[in-house]
Amino acid sequence: MKAAHIALVIDDEKQIRRLLRLALESADHQVFEAETGQAGLSEIVHRRPDVVLLDLGLPDMEGIKVLRRLREWTRVPVLILSVRDDPEEKVAALDAGADDYVTKPFDTAELLARVRVIQRRSLVETGQPLFECGPLCVDLAARHVTLGGAEVKLTPTEYALLRILVQHAGKVVTQKQLLRTVWGEKAESQAQYLRVYITYLRKKLQPNADFPRLIKTEVGIGYRLATEV
Amino acid sequence: MVLKSQLFDAGVAPMRLDSLREADRAGSEGDARVKSASAKEYAMAAVGVSLVTLACWLLTAVTGYGAIALIFLLGVVLAGMVLRRGPVLLVAALSAVSWNFLFIPPLFTLHIAKFQDALMFATYFVVAIAIGSLTSRLRAREQWEREREQRATALYRFAQKLAAAPSLEMALTFAADHINELLGVTATIFTQGNVPYGGRVFPIKNLTTSFGSLQVKRSGSGTLTSNETQLLEAFADQLATVIERERLKQIAAQAQLTVEAERLRKTLLDCVSHELKTPIAAIAAASQELQRNPELSRQLANEIQHGSRRLNRVVNNLLDMTRLESGVVQPKLEWCDVLELLQGAIEAEEEALRGHEIHLSVSEDFPLALLDHSLLEQALAKLLANAGSYTPTHLPIDIAAGFTNEQLILSVCDRGPGLPEDAERVFEKFYRANGSKTGGLGLGLSIARGFVEAHGGKLTALNRETGGACFTVALPVQQTERSALETVS
Structure with missing residues (x-):
């Protein structure tokens, strides 16, 4: 039986590669491995993977360099694996074109969910205007938001914020990206606006404890809209 | 007489x-x-x-x-x-x-x-x-x-x-001043290096060791009398005694420090080896058992997961401590939502807080604060973990936030046994309260304090009147009202 997707794992730790192979194969991926950045880059050319899992600490070159090199010619989805809990490193990787990240030690279920999300074509690409997650339903075409069937009234800023999160649902969206899109280039470092409006948005989308947490904060990085609850 | x-x-x-x-x-x-x-x-x-x-x-x-x-x-x-x-x-x-x-x-x-x-x-x-x-x-x-x-x-x-001088440097300055005032000369004390040419030089030494020289110059062509010379020789001897005593004191302090470092190293080694080996043993045993008894896979996998989480926690604590001690912890300030910070800390310590009601008293329009979210959230999480492990199940834990005198005040109050007599001890590395139920390195509060101090704040502990301990973080931070940030677009 031929697997649905091809995944390339670039990591120097054999044990991690072995475990990722087990997990990815169980999720219907054909898995190739590379131990170094150089080998990884040439494997991308040869194997044409549908998703790349890239470790940031490689023996021959830094993972972020590998990422920049491959972004020069391919848009293949890249998931960063990192041992360091350092937001700056992750933001740098996301700015360099990574699609998402997981921190080691990672939860396999979470890892597979990330792999699934970054491979899915975005709503814009599929021309699908409807986003649904639990009680939340966002119709991008009609600019209409409902929660448990009831209409939610959003201000233009709140809506603009929600729209970007919906367009990247399941993926982390950096603060910079959100600020730039909603408030413009000049506001890129004005995180305080984001804090205030995320609070408003949350208040409207999860009015009490009975509603699930839809917008998750990634401290120091950005926000992530849940795709399933 | x-x-x-x-x-x-x-x-x-x-x-x-x-x-x-x-x-x-x-x-x-x-x-x-x-x-x-x-x-x-x-x-x-x-x-x-x-x-x-x-x-x-x-x-x-x-x-x-x-x-x-x-x-x-x-x-x-x-x-x-x-x-x-x-x-x-x-x-x-x-x-x-x-x-x-x-x-x-x-x-x-x-x-x-x-x-x-x-x-x-x-x-x-x-x-x-x-x-x-x-x-x-x-x-x-x-x-x-x-x-x-x-x-x-x-x-x-x-x-x-x-003898009245607080330090050796001060003592030497006092000595030179005293000689100058007494004899109307210019005295200089050299404890290292060569003495420049000029004046009379009196060696500062005891029977075995030379500690330096006392150089005395008299302005003009005046020379020292035999009486003055005798006095200066006596002063030099006195200086030798003082310097020697100071050196011995330093050596004793150094020795004390070495003993303390040795004790700490031993505690670290005992503690770390225990805390690392226990989960490793659990993981190893569970995975072996998994091979023999595949039908128990659910329970055994749980054990492995539990063990690896514990291991991860220990390693993270050690890394945090190392980061703090090497002084690389630098706060990155950003406008933060304090409520979100507290919720993040609560979520991170979900496991430790299980069975406790959390009373969170923070108003919804609490101002934004300019601080390092990640650093402070981790500090708060350590305080919550501590509160969770010392508060008996079903008793609540109280968290509060407020601004006083341009300072952000965050407090975590538990209903545990309270602090020991010397409350500061709880912030010592590897300190474990008597009869504490959970494992751990005893680094949590020490790290929390380190993070708060790296942020320019203070973390203090007090006993509550109603029983239990209260940990309070006080941080000098800028704040901004939410309403000021609303935009029309």
């Missing part, structure tokens, strides 16, 4: 210094002019003899020339009390000659006619010389005693000043 009163009379130091200096000067002048035997004193001797002779000349008619000898002898004794040895001898000789020349018949010759007069003259001469030299020797001795006493006093004051 004089010495004693000077020793205990601390209030009049300057006067004493002056008096010492004066005595010192007098002594030094005596020293300097001992060879020229003070012409003034010789003159005084001559004048004295002349006056006594004149008096005798008037008395001789009444008393006869024999008693005159006793008056002259009285003059010699008096001279011995005020003059030096040389002039006294001059007085003795002059008075003998005057007596002979002016009183012993035949008058106005040095010839003595009668044998008994000659005998009297000879006796007089010997007695006068003997009294003269005895009294002046007595005086010299007394002078020497006084100088010694003054030296002892000066030395005592010096030692007292050195």
